[in-house]
Amino acid sequence: MLSQTTEYALRAMSHLAYVPDGLVSTGELAEFTKVPSNYLAKVLQLLAKAGLVTGRRGVGGGYRLSRPSDEITMLDVINAIDPIRPIASCPLGLENHSGALCPLHRRLDEAARVVIAMFDGITLKDVLSEPGRARPLCDTEMTKKVELTFDKS
Numbered sequence: 522m523l524s525q526t527t528e529y530a531l532r533a534m535s536h537l538a539y540v541p542d543g544l545v546s547t548g549e550l551a552e553f554t555k556v557p558s559n560y561l562a563k564v565l566q567l568l569a570k571a572g573l574v575t576g577r578r579g580v581g582g583g584y585r586l587s588r589p590s591d592e593i594t595m596l597d598v599i600n601a602i603d604p605i606r607p608i609a610s611c612p613l614g615l616e617n618h619s620g621a622l623c624p625l626h627r628r629l630d631e632a633a634r635v636v637i638a639m640f641d642g643i644t645l646k647d648v649l650s651e652p653g654r655a656r657p658l659c660d661t662e663m664t665k666k667v668e669l670t671f672d673k674s
Contacts, residue, residue: 522636527602529556530564534598537574538590538645544583564602571601590645599640607633 523531532554537545547565551558565584568574573593576584586593599605608622608630615623622630 523599524603526560526564527599529554529561530568530598530602531595532556533561533564533584534568534573534586534593534645535648537584537586538593538649541586541590544577544581544585546583550584568598568601571597573597573601586645590649591647593645594641595643595645595648596637596640598645605633605637605640607637 533550533556536550536553545553547562548558550556550565551561554561556564565574565576569576569584572587574584575587576582596605608626611622611626621627
């Protein structure tokens with residue numbers, strides 16, 4: 522349902538939410554999220570352009586969330602990369618469909634709107650603090666180290 526690039530962006534944003542007060546280098550972020558470093562750099566540029574992350578170049582540089590994790594929804598991240606769009610008019614441009622969607626496109630539009638509403642209601646903080654579940658990216662040793670820091674806050 523979501524593109525691979527969007528999945529990568531969600532992984533990166535989830536990890537950055539673990540480290541709210543620090544900068545995370547592209548290399549470290551690539552290692553944590555299992556995203557190729559060169560590709561991740563492009564994803565981070567898109568996230569920065571959307572105002573979701575800020576970056577600092579040079580030694581000691583890296584990326585961080587541009588606002589708190591409880592103010593960034595999954596939909597914000599998705600929209601920065603590959604937005605889910607409702608269907609406003611017939612995608613085929615058929616005249617007899619003007620003013621109303623056919624049954625197929627009406628159902629697709631309804632599904633898109635449900636998905637949009639769902640992702641708009643979930644913040645990064647929600648994703649990280651969901652009780653009784655494994656945390657995102659929980660299979661890496663590096664994430665376990667970050668979790669120890671995160672749990673102390």
